[in-house]
Amino acid sequence: MRTALFLxxxxxxxxxxxxxxxxxxxQLGELQHFSPRSLVNFLGRAxxxxxxxxxxxxxxxxxxxxxxxxTWADVSFVIPAxxxxxxxxxxxxxxxxxxxxxxxxxxxxxxxxxxxxxxSIS
Amino acid sequence: MTRNLQWKxxxxxxxxxxxxxxxxxxxxxxxxxxxxIREWSPAAFGSLFLGAFxxxxxxxxxxxxxxxxxxxxxxxxxxxxxxxxxxxAASYALVPLMSxxxxxxxxxxxxxxxxxxxxxxxxxxxxxSATGGATGRATGGTSGGTGGVACGEVVS
Numbered sequence: 001m002r003t004a005l006f007l008x009x010x011x012x013x014x015x016x017x018x019x020x021x022x023x024x025x026x027q028l029g030e031l032q033h034f035s036p037r038s039l040v041n042f043l044g045r046a047x048x049x050x051x052x053x054x055x056x057x058x059x060x061x062x063x064x065x066x067x068x069x070x071t072w073a074d075v076s077f078v079i080p081a082x083x084x085x086x087x088x089x090x091x092x093x094x095x096x097x098x099x100x101x102x103x104x105x106x107x108x109x110x111x112x113x114x115x116x117x118x119x120s121i122s
Numbered sequence: 123m124t125r126n127l128q129w130k131x132x133x134x135x136x137x138x139x140x141x142x143x144x145x146x147x148x149x150x151x152x153x154x155x156x157x158x159i160r161e162w163s164p165a166a167f168g169s170l171f172l173g174a175f176x177x178x179x180x181x182x183x184x185x186x187x188x189x190x191x192x193x194x195x196x197x198x199x200x201x202x203x204x205x206x207x208x209x210x211a212a213s214y215a216l217v218p219l220m221s222x223x224x225x226x227x228x229x230x231x232x233x234x235x236x237x238x239x240x241x242x243x244x245x246x247x248x249x250x251s252a253t254g255g256a257t258g259r260a261t262g263g264t265s266g267g268t269g270g271v272a273c274g275e276v277v278s
Contacts, residue, residue: 021195022203030127030200039196046195086208093204101204105250111243112208118236119214
């Protein structure tokens with residue numbers, strides 16, 4: 001029960017955090033120039049977007065839940081299960097960010113998630 | 123997606139993959155020097171943190187992961203999350219390779235199979251357009267770029 005709860009926190013924290021950061025960056029708009037000055041300006045503006053901090057908070061939640069989980073659960077169980085966050089992230093991109101996912105992209109994401117699971121159990 | 127945007131996207135996906143895997147390998151190297159944790163008391167955690175933050179490899183790892191985060195943020199200012207997320211998983215394919223080379227760890231055949239699955243998945247995702255919701259293979263010829271580079275390095 002405790003394991004399931006923390007695993008959910010890891011998956012939701014990681015994908016929720018990245019989705020929030022993604023939303024914040026879309027709000028800023030495309031970075032046009034890559035001079036150090038415009039990069040610093042871009043990062044400075046990012047720090048003022050609410051979704052960016054929501055994202056950082058969720059990523060921190062996911063990271064510390066993972067650390068906590070690893071104190072009693074096996075890495076070879078935790079990481080493959082956390083590969084589910086690729087699927088969760090794709091669902092979030094579709095339903096929360098309104099991205100359109102083609103069957104080709106879905107197939108790629110499922111293969112990547114399976115590959116990450118296999119890499120970490122071996 | 124314009125050609126310029128396509129170059130920008132792949133130009134940033136490369137450091138994303140590189141800094142994520144380098145960061146993890148450096149952190150792994152640093153943490154292994156500190157040694158395994160045998161008890162979970164507050165004192166043990168204290169000495170773990172102290173050890174981690176006085177280790178040069180750990181700091182290099184953190185620096186690398188920060189560069190990863192910045193590249194990740196910049197590319198997401200135009201590219202789809204559902205594109206960047208699976209493609210950046212190519213770093214999971216690079217980690218076994220770097221572990222083999224830099225840390226001299228043994229990499230099992232199961233792990234190489236996982237690497238192959240990731241490369242196949244990344245190759246499929248790069249056939250879709252990075253922006254505007256994956257409406258087909260707008261990236262054309264160079265679209266296999268990141269996947270191809272990652273896998274090419276892995277099998278060499």
